[in-house]
Amino acid sequence: MTTLMIISWRNIWRNRTRTLVIITALILGIMGGVFSAAMRLAAEEQQFEDTVENMISHIQIHHPEFIANPEAQYRIPDGEAIAGDIRGQNGIASVSARLVFDGMAASANMNAGVRIKGVDSEDEARTTKLDELLEEGSYFTEEWRLPSVIIGRALAKELLVETGSRIVLTFQDIDGGIVSSSFRVEALYAVTSRRFEERTVFVKAGVLQELAGEPGAVTEIAILLDDVDRYREATDELRAEYPGLEVRHWADMDPTLHYSLELLDQLLIYLVGIIILGVSFGLLNTILMSILERVRELGVMLSIGMKRLKVFFMVVVETTMIAILGGVAGLILSFFMIRFLNHRGVHIPGGEGLEDFGFAAVLYPDLPTSFYFEIGGVVILFAILASIYPAWKAIRLAPAEAVRQE
Amino acid sequence: MQTVIKTEGLSKTYTNTAVPVHALKDISLEFKEGEFTAIVGPSGSGKTTFLNVIGGLDKPTKGKVVIDDVDIATMKESQLFDFRLRHIGFVFQAYNLIPVLTAIENVSFIMLLQKKPKKEMEARAREMLEQVGLSDKLHERPSRLSGGQQQRVAVARALASKPDFVLADEPTANLDTKSAFNLLDIMARLNKEENITLIFSTHDQRVIDRARRVITLVDGAVDKDEHIDKD
Numbered sequence: 026m027t028t029l030m031i032i033s034w035r036n037i038w039r040n041r042t043r044t045l046v047i048i049t050a051l052i053l054g055i056m057g058g059v060f061s062a063a064m065r066l067a068a069e070e071q072q073f074e075d076t077v078e079n080m081i082s083h084i085q086i087h088h089p090e091f092i093a094n095p096e097a098q099y100r101i102p103d104g105e106a107i108a109g110d111i112r113g114q115n116g117i118a119s120v121s122a123r124l125v126f127d128g129m130a131a132s133a134n135m136n137a138g139v140r141i142k143g144v145d146s147e148d149e150a151r152t153t154k155l156d157e158l159l160e161e162g163s164y165f166t167e168e169w170r171l172p173s174v175i176i177g178r179a180l181a182k183e184l185l186v187e188t189g190s191r192i193v194l195t196f197q198d199i200d201g202g203i204v205s206s207s208f209r210v211e212a213l214y215a216v217t218s219r220r221f222e223e224r225t226v227f228v229k230a231g232v233l234q235e236l237a238g239e240p241g242a243v244t245e246i247a248i249l250l251d252d253v254d255r256y257r258e259a260t261d262e263l264r265a266e267y268p269g270l271e272v273r274h275w276a277d278m279d280p281t282l283h284y285s286l287e288l289l290d291q292l293l294i295y296l297v298g299i300i301i302l303g304v305s306f307g308l309l310n311t312i313l314m315s316i317l318e319r320v321r322e323l324g325v326m327l328s329i330g331m332k333r334l335k336v337f338f339m340v341v342v343e344t345t346m347i348a349i350l351g352g353v354a355g356l357i358l359s360f361f362m363i364r365f366l367n368h369r370g371v372h373i374p375g376g377e378g379l380e381d382f383g384f385a386a387v388l389y390p391d392l393p394t395s396f397y398f399e400i401g402g403v404v405i406l407f408a409i410l411a412s413i414y415p416a417w418k419a420i421r422l423a424p425a426e427a428v429r430q431e
Numbered sequence: 432m433q434t435v436i437k438t439e440g441l442s443k444t445y446t447n448t449a450v451p452v453h454a455l456k457d458i459s460l461e462f463k464e465g466e467f468t469a470i471v472g473p474s475g476s477g478k479t480t481f482l483n484v485i486g487g488l489d490k491p492t493k494g495k496v497v498i499d500d501v502d503i504a505t506m507k508e509s510q511l512f513d514f515r516l517r518h519i520g521f522v523f524q525a526y527n528l529i530p531v532l533t534a535i536e537n538v539s540f541i542m543l544l545q546k547k548p549k550k551e552m553e554a555r556a557r558e559m560l561e562q563v564g565l566s567d568k569l570h571e572r573p574s575r576l577s578g579g580q581q582q583r584v585a586v587a588r589a590l591a592s593k594p595d596f597v598l599a600d601e602p603t604a605n606l607d608t609k610s611a612f613n614l615l616d617i618m619a620r621l622n623k624e625e626n627i628t629l630i631f632s633t634h635d636q637r638v639i640d641r642a643r644r645v646i647t648l649v650d651g652a653v654d655k656d657e658h659i660d661k662d
Contacts, residue, residue, distance in 0.1 A: 028536070028540070028543050032529065032531055032532065035531035035532075036531055039530070039531065321525070321527060322527070322529060322530065324527075325521075325523065325527040325528075325529070326529070327512075328486075328488055328515065328521055328523075329515065329516065329521055329540070329541055329544070329588075330512050330513065330514075330515040330516025330517070330541065330544055331512075331516075331544055332509070332512050333512070335544075424488050425483040425488035425489050428523050428527060429479075429524075
């Protein structure tokens with residue numbers, strides 16, 4: 026066995042240039058695959074974190090009519106009690122019970138249609154990290170005469186206001202009457218979606234409930250799970266528990282995001298698949314060339330009694346050795362490439378224009394360590410598969426003819 | 432002397448050609464232990480086919496090849512691999528050493544496949560390389576040896592595992608006169624000292640002159656079988 030390994034090792038260095046070329050191809054292929062995967066994961070995480078975790082949460086519960094008519098009259102009966110029950114269940118990270126409806130925001134100069142969200146500041150911070158999204162100002166800590174409102178950076182530009190400015194929010198109360206009230210802008214938040222920034226404002230739930238005419242009124246319950254991968258099961262469980270309410274998960278609420286993430290997954294599989302196939306065929310070609318160049322030598326081995334299985338094994342070992350050399354070097358270089366890019370960030374050309382759609386202009390690629398081992402395993406598996414044809418060619422040689430080959 | 436190889440009515444016809452080629456026709460021969468035999472004849476006379484068939488590298492169309500009371504023509508391929516490994520030494524025309532192995536590794540290779548103990552294997556390989564005058568080239572790879580030296584390593588490899596007989600297909604064809612004589616001296620000495628049966632196919636008069644038996648093939652059939660008394 027050891028001598029076979031030695032022969033295999035020496036064989037791969039018989040044509041140093043050819044071996045180095047295929048190893049380089051392997052390294053570049055792996056780096057390409059790892060880069061694509063890391064960028065895909067970064068894009069997914071960024072989009073998911075920005076859109077799902079900072080804006081819509083994993084699951085939302087509403088009155089069935091609220092989706093089509095987001096008005097205060099479509100409240101969740103016993104909303105606060107339901108939110109409390111859900112908060113106590115296993116697998117729930119946090120719950121934010123909100124009073125939400127559409128209205129108008131007006132400054133001295135401009136006005137705009139907005140969605141007004143009355144939130145419990147602590148629950149909201151736990152659920153959407155709103156407190157961490159502030160670009161300027163403070164998070165519901167000011168004790169002004171006017172109640173505080175936190176608005177998006179884009180809306181502030183549109184209304185020509187800044188922190189400390191006064192704006193008027195107008196909406197319908199639970200009886201359908203028009204209510205207008207002044208608020209002072211305490212902070213500006215920033216997310217990657219310009220549309221969300223322009224459309225959503227946050228005030229304290231108690232203030233809004235009082236203005237709307239019903240303390241404790243809730244129209245929306247946003248839920249963050251401990252394990253996002255359980256979102257479908259958790260949604261089904263809540264649907265069974267609250268059959269009279271509309272329970273939707275993030276993929277229902279933002280199908281575009283869901284499909285774009287699925288599409289990215291599929292594209293990545295195709296891309297990595299094509300890279301691995303390309304490299305495998307390169308490897309197959311290299312080993313096949315090497316076999317065809319030493320037909321006579323293989324003939325001698327078979328003539329003197331080396332079993333075909335050992336010859337087969339020798340060819341597989343040669344290919345695997347090349348794959349391991351290229352694979353390990355490729356993965357080490359990929360690891361440092363991702364570390365560097367994670368630190369520096371990858372600027373997406375034209376990415377600023379995509380921010381309106383929830384895409385970041387700069388991505389910070391990262392990969393779990395297990396991925397490197399997985400891709401290493403896949404490369405070695407494909408190398409072994411690629412070695413089968415050359416190895417089969419080698420063992421099909423007729424020894425008597427092979428030893429006479431020029 | 433004991434019979435090492437016996438062929439009975441050996442025929443070989445190649446049918447994968449436009450016209451069937453009768454490479455061997457009804458050959459019945461016996462080879463005794465320690466014989467030094469040259470198989471001679473013009474090109475296409477069937478010398479190499481004969482060696483291939485008695486060496487288990489090719490199957491006869493008809494007839495028997497009996498070695499150690501076993502007809503190897505009836506053996507399965509896997510049995511033949513094992514049989515070749517344990518009973519036959521091969522020397523090929525074009526040296527045919529494994530280029531990535533050193534001289535001593537090449538000589539050890541068959542013993543390695545036979546799973547001999549490492550110490551015994553190394554000692555025997557050294558001994559054989561000394562016998563062929565290459566004790567100073569143990570760790571050289573074939574590319575750093577001359578043609579004659581490479582063929583001496585090939586002879587050492589063939590004899591190292593103490594086979595029942597050695598088949599050599601035109602071993603001197605690529606050697607200059609000096610190297611050829613040197614190789615033949617070594618093979619003649621080993622034939623005597625190790626009592627190994629040597630069967631050559633050759634055109635080379637230098638080999639024929641050393642042989643104690645010369646079998647002439649013409650068109651696949653035995654034309655002459657001469658025993659030559661050298662003493």
